Amino acid sequence: MPNMFSAGSSAVGYLYQVRYALYLILKKIDLEISIEKLDDVAFESQGTPIELLQLKHHLNQSANLTDGSSDLWKTIRVWSEAIKEREIILPGVMLTLVTTSSAQDNSISSLLRDDIKRDPISACAQLVNYALKSKSDTNKSSYESFLSLGPDQQLALVESIYILDSTEGIVEVEELIKKTLLLSTREKYLVSVYERLEGWWLQKTINHLVSGSQDTINGSEVRTKLQDIIDQFRNESLPIDYLYDDPEESNLTQDNRLFVNQLKLINVSSIRIKKAVRDYYRASKQRSRWVSEELLSIDEIFAYEKRLFEEWEEHFEMVNENPFKLNDEIEFQERGKLLYNGLINQSYPTIRRDCTEPYVLKGSLHILANKKPLRIGWHPFYSERLKIHKEDGEEVV
Incomplete structure (x- = not known):
């Protein structure tokens, strides 16, 4: 019988944030990234936020992003509160929901994808109507946060939202990172380079979180570390992995x-x-x-x-x-x-x-x-x- 109090799903969710953040910064190496500062993941440029991301990982691959999905409405609540607190100023910041769930055709979420069917005006009207009519206690606080915004704020929020659904899970993101690394790494060293980069990144993000996530991680630092790792795989070199490892104290x-x-x-x-x-x-x-x-x-x-x-x-x-x-x-x-x-x-x-x-x-x-x-x-x-x-x-x- 599954343990209803298992922390496994939550742990995977946090690890997903960390791994996906590495994938993103490798794609946007000229920016600065933070985790659990302004949002799950955020990109900044010279101290100004330019993209906030909410990441939702589900072990159930058949999960759907319905109009009443708590993932959708919790995310809207986070961003609605950020607008009211003036933590973000719209327009000017892209708000991205990354989820392994799938948005059905003709759903509200499908109207907020970055494709030719995108229609934020219609999506905003549907969100308002849904929030007014829904009797869900689970999403009640989220509805209230969204409806507390003025009409112009609601539309500015929805116009800034981009939904990236059916994204790769935590295991598949590893392969995405490796494909990115192949642009600069010889294939026979790919796994070794990846393991060392992710190990460094995990320690980097732990330090980032422990310090309160006040500072960003600069993409150029990631680039420098990656190049340093790759350099260790030249024919005349070898990677050094245990510089700070110590054995157990012995008598x-x-x-x-x-x-x-x-x-x-x-x-x-x-x-x-x-x-x-x-x-x-x-x-x-x-x-x-x-x-x-x-x-x-x-x-x-x-x-x-x-x-x-x-x-x-x-x-x-x-x-x-x-x-x-x-x-x-x-x-x-x-x-x-x-x-x-x-x-x-x-x-x-x-x-x-x-x-x-x-x-x-x-x-x-x-x-x-x-x-x-x-x-x-x-x-x-x-x-x-x-x-x-x-x-x-x-x-x-």
Whole structure:
């Protein structure tokens, strides 16, 4: 039995607003957009509203936009109140109702589509007549708001209304966005670009709503972000997705992963070990995502790890080529730190020429230091101290 109090439909409605707003701003990139400020979605130009949109999403694909539809009358009420409060001045602002419902031929809503049958004068007369005669308690407040306007205001309102019915639902809007992105994105990267853009947009709109929706989101900012994402998919680059991701806090005294023990061997501070754990976490997630999205091959990862190994090998020999002076643990640790600091603070080698995010290099070194049998280490006698002997190339997690 369906839960009559389920919030699923409302949640989809809010997500629909956010996704549809992204679709709209990609089509009107030179404008500014707001969500839940002047309306569900609003476009502004230099601080002046030019279009307000009400969005209505229905999970029932057969929903109809009848003359008594609450979607229609609630929308009219919102705009009627905005006129009375002088939040909008008509004419001059387009008022658009976007709905997945369908308006039947000869209905009031059908007269407000943007087509050759558009007739706002007739629609206004029918709306007034319907509001005067209807006995609906559900729409009563909406009728009162509309009828409280003067005749000239009523007509100005209706002349500004455009109804876009039978629109795509939340799933289909995703495809509309992807079609728009195809104008600037190579098809093989389309899904990856879309996911990153929508993820950024969702966080952007959350911040927008949390701040009270007082500021608009500039279309040029969306354009800049999109171009930044696309640039990461050039042949010599890779997208960076986990710059601000952090692993769950762990107890380092109980963390027995090899790369952590490698750092403990050279007496690295707990703060630096936590940073190493963070880089390991980010690099592991990043490399896994690159491979799953077919942006990077396993062969490229193997080739990169070979370059890292050769870089480590040369530095290891440089640090330890001179005989030990004291031949005690303090000297061993100091040489280990010298090796570790030298490698972890450099910016080469990169996995791809223009992919220079430090956590990729640092985390990849820790991934290598976590493999059995030990591929690399920091302590001059790391292998003997850890005494690891297992199948080649296995990473300990």
